[in-house]
Amino acid sequence: MVKVQARQVERHFFVRNSLGKKERLGVLSGFDLDIYEGEFLSLVGPSGCGKTTFLNILAGLDDYDSGEILVDHKRLEKHSFDRGMVFQGYALFPWRTVRKNLEAGLEIRGLSPAERRRISRRYLELVGLLAFENHYPHQLSGGMRQRVAIARVLAYEPGLLLMDEPFAALDAQTREVLQIELLKIWEADKKTILFITHSIDEAILLSDRVAFMSSAPGRIQDIITIDLPRPRTEEIRNSAEFAGIRRRVSSLLRNDFLKNMSFGGYL
Amino acid sequence: MTLRKRILITAPDFFSRSAGLAAFLLLWEIAPRIGWVRSTYLSPPSVVLRALYLLAARGELAKHFLVSLERVLIGLAVSVAAGCVLGLFTGYFRKVEKSLDLLFQAFRQMSAFALFPVFILLFGLGELSKTIIIFWASLWPILLNTSTGVKNVDTILVRSAKTMGASRAYIFLRVILPAAAPEIFTGIRLGGSYCVMAVVAAEMIGANSGLGYLVIYSEETFNVPEMYGGIVSLAVLGIGLNYILKKIETSFTSWKHEIISGE
Numbered sequence: 001m002v003k004v005q006a007r008q009v010e011r012h013f014f015v016r017n018s019l020g021k022k023e024r025l026g027v028l029s030g031f032d033l034d035i036y037e038g039e040f041l042s043l044v045g046p047s048g049c050g051k052t053t054f055l056n057i058l059a060g061l062d063d064y065d066s067g068e069i070l071v072d073h074k075r076l077e078k079h080s081f082d083r084g085m086v087f088q089g090y091a092l093f094p095w096r097t098v099r100k101n102l103e104a105g106l107e108i109r110g111l112s113p114a115e116r117r118r119i120s121r122r123y124l125e126l127v128g129l130l131a132f133e134n135h136y137p138h139q140l141s142g143g144m145r146q147r148v149a150i151a152r153v154l155a156y157e158p159g160l161l162l163m164d165e166p167f168a169a170l171d172a173q174t175r176e177v178l179q180i181e182l183l184k185i186w187e188a189d190k191k192t193i194l195f196i197t198h199s200i201d202e203a204i205l206l207s208d209r210v211a212f213m214s215s216a217p218g219r220i221q222d223i224i225t226i227d228l229p230r231p232r233t234e235e236i237r238n239s240a241e242f243a244g245i246r247r248r249v250s251s252l253l254r255n256d257f258l259k260n261m262s263f264g265g266y267l
Numbered sequence: 268m269t270l271r272k273r274i275l276i277t278a279p280d281f282f283s284r285s286a287g288l289a290a291f292l293l294l295w296e297i298a299p300r301i302g303w304v305r306s307t308y309l310s311p312p313s314v315v316l317r318a319l320y321l322l323a324a325r326g327e328l329a330k331h332f333l334v335s336l337e338r339v340l341i342g343l344a345v346s347v348a349a350g351c352v353l354g355l356f357t358g359y360f361r362k363v364e365k366s367l368d369l370l371f372q373a374f375r376q377m378s379a380f381a382l383f384p385v386f387i388l389l390f391g392l393g394e395l396s397k398t399i400i401i402f403w404a405s406l407w408p409i410l411l412n413t414s415t416g417v418k419n420v421d422t423i424l425v426r427s428a429k430t431m432g433a434s435r436a437y438i439f440l441r442v443i444l445p446a447a448a449p450e451i452f453t454g455i456r457l458g459g460s461y462c463v464m465a466v467v468a469a470e471m472i473g474a475n476s477g478l479g480y481l482v483i484y485s486e487e488t489f490n491v492p493e494m495y496g497g498i499v500s501l502a503v504l505g506i507g508l509n510y511i512l513k514k515i516e517t518s519f520t521s522w523k524h525e526i527i528s529g530e
Binding site: 059081089096153 | 423424426427428429430431432441442445522523
C-alpha cells in the first residue's frame with residue numbers, strides 16, 4: 001500500500017544573481033517518489049539538492065509549482081492532523097516543561113487534560129525521560145531535547161513521520177545511541193517515516209530503502225533496498241552484510257558521479 | 268541556613284548596594300546645615316522627613332499619593348491594553364508594520380509634555396486629558412517592544428506548531444504570545460516608569476490633588492520641605508511600581524530567568 005506518491009514535482013525559486021538580475025533556480029524538477037505504508041525511507045543527497053524542500057512540501061510548510069503529490073491517495077493538504085515533523089533544531093517550546101511540550105500536539109487535537117497526561121506519561125517512559133517531566137528544555141542536553149521532540153511527535157500518533165536530519169547536531173556517541181532507540185521505537189509500531197540525512201551509514205542502518213538524490217535539478221537518482229534483517233541492533237554496524245551494502249552503495253554512487261558530474265558532494 | 272548566617276551573607280551585599288544612596292543622603296543633610304547651600308532652598312532630609320510625617324498625620328500624603336497612583340494605573344492599564352493589541356497586530360502582519368513603522372517612531376519621539384497643551388485644547392483640563400498624557404507617554408515603548416517581540420519569535424517554533432496541525436489562533440495565543448512575553452514585559456516596565464514621569468506633568472497644570480500638585484503647590488506657597496517631600500514620594504511611587512511590575516514579569520517569564528542564571 002502506497003502512503004505517499006510524488007509525480008513530476010517541480011519547485012523553483014527566484015533569486016538575484018551577482019548582476020542583481022532575477023534568476024530562476026530550479027530546486028525540484030521531475031521529482032518522482034513512492035513511499036510505502038509502514039516503510040522507513042531515507043532521502044540522501046548533497047547540500048542544496050532539494051531534499052529539505054521536498055520534506056517541507058510534505059509537511060505543508062512549502063508549496064510546489066507543478067506535478068502531483070498524493071497522501072493516502074488524496075491530494076496533499078497544507079493542514080493535516082496526520083503528520084509529524086522532527087527538526088534538527090529540536091523546536092521545543094522553551095517556556096513549557098518537558099511534559100507540557102509533549103502534550104502540545106494532544107492539546108491541538110482537543111484531548112482532555114487527564115487524557116493528555118496519561119499519554120504523555122507513556123511516551124516520556126518510552127524515551128526514558130519520566131524523571132525529567134518538570135524540567136525546561138534548556139536544562140536538558142541536546143540528546144535529551146531531541147528525545148523530547150521525537151516523543152512529542154509520536155504522542156499524537158501521526159501516520160506520516162518526517163525527520164529532517166534529526167541527529168545531525170548531536171555528538172557522535174549520542175547520535176549512535178539515538179539511532180538505536182529510534183530503530184526500537186519504530187520497529188515496535190512501524191509508522192511510515194521519511195528520514196533525511198547526510199550520512200550514508202545512518203541511512204543504511206535505519207532504512208528499508210534509501211533514495212539518493214542528485215542536485216540541480218533535484219530528483220531521485222537511485223533507490224536501494226536495504227535487506228538487512230530486522231530487528232536491527234547495535235552489532236549490525238560491524239556485520240559483513242552492512243559492510244557489503246556500504247560497498248555496493250559507494251561503487252554505485254561513484255559510477256553515477258562519473259556519469260553525471262553534478263552528482264557528488266558526499267563521497 | 269540559620270538567620271545569623273543569612274544575615275552575615277546578605278548584609279555586606281546590602282551595605283555595598285546602598286553605599287551610594289547613604290553617601291548622597293549624608294551630603295544632602297550636611298550641605299544646607301554648614302551653609303554650602305541656602306537651607307531656604309534645600310531642606311535637609313531630616314526636615315523633609317518631618318514634613319512628610321506631618322503631611323501623613325493630616326491625611327494629605329495618603330490622599331495625594333493615592334490620587335497619583337490611580338491616575339498612573341488607569342493610564343498604564345489603557346496603554347497596556349492598546350499597546351499590546353496594536354503591537355501584536357503590527358508585529359504579526361509585516362506589511363502593516365512596515366507602513367506604520369515611521370509614523371510610530373515619530374510619535375514615540377513626540378514628547379507627551381509638548382503635546383499636553385494640545386490635549387488640554389482638545390479634551391479640557393479634566394481627568395481625560397491627564398489620562399491621555401499618561402497614556403501617550405507609556406503607549407509607545409509598550410507598542411514597539413511588543414511588535415519587536417512578535418517579529419523576533421523563532422520561526423522554527425511556528426513551523427513546528429503548524430506541522431502538528433495547529434490553528435492560527437493556537438499559534439498566535441500559545442506560541443507567538445508566550446515567545447514574545449519577555450519583550451512585551453520589558454516594554455510594560457519601561458511604560459510604567461514613563462507613566463510616573465507623565466503624571467507629574469499632568470498634575471502640575473489644572474489639578475488640585477496628586478503628588479505633582481503637591482510639589483508645585485508647595486513651591487508656590489514656599490513650603491520647601493513639603494515640596495521635597497512630594498518629590499521623594501514620587502520616587503517611592505516609581506520604585507514601587509517598577510518593583511511590582513518586575514514581580515509580575517518574573518512570574519510570567521520564569522523560564523527565561525532560569526536560562527540567564529542557569530547557563
